[in-house]
Amino acid sequence: xxxxxxxxxxILIADCGAVITKLLxxxxxxxxxxxxxxxxxxxxxxxxxxxxxxxxxxxxxxIEEITGRALYMRGQLITPREGPNGVDAFVAILSAPEPLxxxxxxxxxxxxxxxxxxxxxxxxxxxxxxxxxEGSLHSPQETWARSVxxxxxxxxxxxxxxxxxxxRPVMELAEAIALAASMLEEDQxxxxxxxxxxxxxxxxxxxISDITSVEVVDNVHPTADTEHLGPTQRALETxxxxxxxxxxxxxxxxRLWSRSELLPTATAFSxxxxxxxxxxxxxxxxxxxxxxxAATTSVAATFNERSYVTIYEQGIAYGPTDWVExxxxxxxxxxxxxxxxxxxxxxxxxxxxxxxxxxxxxxxxELLMEQAVAREILHSALDVAHPTWNAGKAQQxxxxxxxxxxxxxxxxxxxxxxxxxQALLIVLDGVQPVGISTILLDIxxxxxxxxxxxGIKPLAAASxxxxxxxxxxxxxxxxxxxxxxxxxVLKMHIAYEDxxxxxxxxxxxxxxxxxLLPGQKATLKLKPTRRFDVGMGPGRGGxxxxxxxxxxxxxxxxxxxxxxxxxxxxxxxxxNRWIWDVGG
Numbered sequence: 001x002x003x004x005x006x007x008x009x010x011i012l013i014a015d016c017g018a019v020i021t022k023l024l025x026x027x028x029x030x031x032x033x034x035x036x037x038x039x040x041x042x043x044x045x046x047x048x049x050x051x052x053x054x055x056x057x058x059x060x061x062x063i064e065e066i067t068g069r070a071l072y073m074r075g076q077l078i079t080p081r082e083g084p085n086g087v088d089a090f091v092a093i094l095s096a097p098e099p100l101x102x103x104x105x106x107x108x109x110x111x112x113x114x115x116x117x118x119x120x121x122x123x124x125x126x127x128x129x130x131x132x133x134e135g136s137l138h139s140p141q142e143t144w145a146r147s148v149x150x151x152x153x154x155x156x157x158x159x160x161x162x163x164x165x166x167x168r169p170v171m172e173l174a175e176a177i178a179l180a181a182s183m184l185e186e187d188q189x190x191x192x193x194x195x196x197x198x199x200x201x202x203x204x205x206x207x208i209s210d211i212t213s214v215e216v217v218d219n220v221h222p223t224a225d226t227e228h229l230g231p232t233q234r235a236l237e238t239x240x241x242x243x244x245x246x247x248x249x250x251x252x253x254x255r256l257w258s259r260s261e262l263l264p265t266a267t268a269f270s271x272x273x274x275x276x277x278x279x280x281x282x283x284x285x286x287x288x289x290x291x292x293x294a295a296t297t298s299v300a301a302t303f304n305e306r307s308y309v310t311i312y313e314q315g316i317a318y319g320p321t322d323w324v325e326x327x328x329x330x331x332x333x334x335x336x337x338x339x340x341x342x343x344x345x346x347x348x349x350x351x352x353x354x355x356x357x358x359x360x361x362x363x364x365x366e367l368l369m370e371q372a373v374a375r376e377i378l379h380s381a382l383d384v385a386h387p388t389w390n391a392g393k394a395q396q397x398x399x400x401x402x403x404x405x406x407x408x409x410x411x412x413x414x415x416x417x418x419x420x421x422q423a424l425l426i427v428l429d430g431v432q433p434v435g436i437s438t439i440l441l442d443i444x445x446x447x448x449x450x451x452x453x454x455g456i457k458p459l460a461a462a463s464x465x466x467x468x469x470x471x472x473x474x475x476x477x478x479x480x481x482x483x484x485x486x487x488x489v490l491k492m493h494i495a496y497e498d499x500x501x502x503x504x505x506x507x508x509x510x511x512x513x514x515x516l517l518p519g520q521k522a523t524l525k526l527k528p529t530r531r532f533d534v535g536m537g538p539g540r541g542g543x544x545x546x547x548x549x550x551x552x553x554x555x556x557x558x559x560x561x562x563x564x565x566x567x568x569x570x571x572x573x574x575x576n577r578w579i580w581d582v583g584g
Contacts, residue, residue, distance in 0.1 A: 007088060008457050010081060012063075012071065013449040014056045014092040014254065015265065016043055018295035019317060019357045020412070021052075021096075023059035024449050025067070025087070026464055033463040035444060037066045042358060045096045045248060052096060053250035077257045091452040092254045095265035095293060097244040099124040099313060100236065101153040103190070105131040105144065105173045107160035112196065115220040115227050116159040118388045119195070121310045122233035124240050124264060124296065128153055131176075133160065133169045141176040148180035148190070155239060156190045157232070158204070161197030163222045170196050174204045181212040191239060195220045195232045229388060233309070237264065259456045266291070268451030269410070270300035270309045275454070275462065276406055276440075277302035284393040288404040290378060290431070291448060292316055292411030294357050297377055299385040303402070308389050312381035316413030317357035320350045320373045323380065334564055335372035335429070337575035338365070360416065367418075371426055374413050378430030396434070396533070397480060400560050403435040403535055408470065410442035420550045421582035424473045428511070428556050434480050435535030436544060439473040472518060474549030478556045481532035483508040489532045489557045493525040506555040509574075511581040513555075516548030524553075551582060 009028040014021065021044070025037040039062035044055035060072045070085040071078055078086030102125045106113040109132050120127055128151045131144050148156060156177050160170040174194075181189045189212040194204050201216050208214040217231040245251060245262045255262060269291050277287035286303040294317040299310040314323050324332065329343045340346060349369050353359070361367040382401070389395075394402035407427065409415075414423045420441070427439055446469050454461035479489050487508045494502040494514060498521075506512045516522055524546050530539035546553060558578075565571040 007080075008460070010087045011089045011091065011453055011457065011460060012060075012077070012087045013452055014059070014090070015445075015449050016045070016052055016055065016092065016094045016096045017265070017293055018096050018315070019043055020294070021055035021059055022445060022449070023056065023063055024444070024446055025063055026453060026460060028460070032467050033460040034467050035446060035464065035469065037063050038444060039063050039066070043096050044250075051250035052094070052248050053253040056092070056254065079257060089259045089456055090257045091260055091263075091456060092258055093263045093265045093268045093448055093452045094245050094248065094251075095124070095296060097124070097248045099126045099296070100155055100240050100244065101126055101128050101151070102155045102157055102236075103127075103129045103131065103148055103151055103153045104157045104159070105177060106158070106196070107133045107166060107169055109134050111224070112159040112161070112221045115229065116157050116195065116232070118384070119220055119229040119232035120157060120236060121312065121384050122229065122308075122388070123236035124244070124266070124311055125155075125236060126313050131173065133173060141172055141179070144173065144176035145180040145183070148177055149183045152184055152188050153190045154243060155236065156192050157236075158192060158194045159196045159220050161200075162224055163198040163219050165197055167197060167200045167203075170200060171203060171207070174207050178208050178211050181208070191215065193217065193232065193235055193239075198222070237267070240264065260452070263452050263455070265293075265448045266296075266298035266300070266309055266311050269298050269448040270307055271451035271454050272447045272461075272465070273300040273408060274302050274307055275465065276408060280405065282405060285403045285405045285435075286389075286391055286394045287406060287408070288431075289408040289410070289447070290381070292374060292377060292409075292413040294318060294412070297381040297411075299381050301385065301389055301404075303389060303391050303394055306390065308385065310381065310385035310388060312377070312384055314377055314380070316370065316374060316377065316411070317353055320377070321347070321354060323376065324350065327376070327380075331376055332369065332372045334571065335375050335575070336365075336368050337572045337579060338368070339568070339572070370413065371417070371422060374426050375430040378426070382431065396535070397560075400434050400480065401432055404433055404437055405435075406438040406440050407431065407433060408440045408442060408447060410445055410447050412445065415441060415443060415445055419584055420473055421584040422579075424476075424551050424554070425578060425582045425584055427473075428476070428478075429562065432560055432562050433476060433478050434560055435478060435533075437476050437478070438547070439476055439549070440470040441473055442469070443471050444469060472547065472549035474516065474551040474554050475546040476554045476556060477526070477534055478560065479506075479528055479532040479534050480560045481529075481538070482559055483529075483531060485509040489529055490534065490555060491527040492555070494553070495523045495525070497521040497523070506557040508557055508559065511554065511556050511558065511578050513551065513581060514553045516546060516553035518548050518550055520548040522546050522548070522553070554582075
């Protein structure tokens with residue numbers, strides 16, 4: 001196997017998203033691995049093709065034109081290489097298939113049901129309904145059964161009761177699920193995943209197994225104070241791979257070509273976030289990655305060698321209309337730095353984007369709206385992800401983000417923006433990082449692909465990352481604290497490694513940017529005022545090393561949590577000032 005791995009010098013990676021299929025060719029160039037070609041086509045999972053491999057073949061034809069090499073012949077990918085033609089290996093990742101449709105059933109909404117929802121959010125799922133036993137004196141079994149029957153989900157996730165705790169209410173839910181399954185045609189019956197009271201596993205299995213398939217995993221809430229999501233997340237991912245990925249039309253062709261099993265995109269992306277954490281190994285900080293896709297948003301975080309993945313079921317193209325229905329259009333309007341006379345215009349733009357997800361903004365208002373959507377989707381995805389993390393020492397303030405360094409941003413909704421300052425401002429507004437962070441932009445949207453490469457050639461993935469696949473937007477310092485607008489919150493001495501120094505101040509309510517070019521290094525001496533914390537404790541400063549980026553050295557002195565002015569005119573002036581500050 002080792003010799004086989006060493007022979008891999010060219011790798012073709014297919015990333016099949018909900019809208020776009022990307023193909024990247026990674027090759028060894030002298031001592032390192034680099035991307036030498038990239039192509040994009042529309043994903044062909046839907047009619048008229050209904051074959052996901054067709055889009056991959058279209059992209060292969062583009063790569064052949066770019067490189068002048070033959071990669072595909074007589075209906076087959078040429079692998080391993082034959083002289084100058086073909087590639088040594090092929091891998092594929094997918095987020096195009098529909099998510100699993102899940103119904104969650106449990107007892108207490110604030111305990112097992114919320115834990116089950118967070119566990120389901122770690123896989124490609126869409127929660128169709130949550131059935132609760134809480135607050136009901138009498139068991140509404142017929143209502144539960146009717147709900148499951150009418151929805152006909154792929155999976156019913158049954159939870160409830162700590163280990164050794166409540167049993168009869170859980171069994172009543174199980175009876176309702178069994179009744180619902182019996183009323184459906186055999187091929188429509190949902191799979192049942194039981195993650196509740198361990199004491200009654202045999203009873204639940206005996207009741208349901210004669211009607212539909214049932215799988216048992218560890219309790220999501222084994223004790224009142226303990227949450228255990230990993231086994232449920234892994235079980236749902238396995239079901240997704242078997243029921244969706246492997247059964248996707250054309251997936252059998254990709255599997256035939258591939259060196260490894262087909263991977264969900266979020267799983268591959270999380271491997272890169274793991275790598276970034278292990279590269280730094282800061283036990284008091286985590287590594288964060290956000291992949292803002294067309295249909296879903298993946299959040300991957302790593303703290304102290306433990307990984308967390310959350311898949312938020314809305315993206316930049318598919319989902320904003322549903323998001324507005326749930327949260328209201330005012331949440332979007334507050335980020336638009338110009339007056340919108342008719343909020344219906346926003347709805348029209350969102351609907352058009354959903355109908356034509358492959359398009360890019362043509363008018364300034366479209367671009368502003370899309371950036372507002374990106375901010376709110378990031379914020380909502382983190383709201384779901386944050387409660388699942390055990391951040392340890394990185395979590396200094398319970399209601400704020402943990403300290404992250406680095407923060408990796410991927411996905412066309414941010415990467416394709418006209419100016420890097422726009423991408424940075426979306427991250428600062430949507431994520432609201434605290435302390436000191438390096439913001440990395442995945443300019444080729446290649447991070448998930450490299451996560452797949454890591455499964456067959458870890459050295460190639462690491463080499464490509466180090467070779468400039470990720471571009472630094474800059475070092476960002478985000479002091480935590482409150483003050484009056486214009487008050488000094490931080491004094492800083494910048495000593496550039498290549499000579500020269502600078503003494504600067506940051507004032508509350510502003511975003512300040514000073515020159516620090518990509519790759520340029522500087523020593524920063526930080527002196528926050530006593531009410532502000534830059535990650536070293538309130539009022540405490542010190543020296544840090546910083547590396548520049550395409551935006552520069554940034555101090556976000558707007559406070560945490562970020563608060564926008566209530567007055568519309570004042571708010572729009574402030575937004576325009578921040579956009580100007582970052583060069584957006």
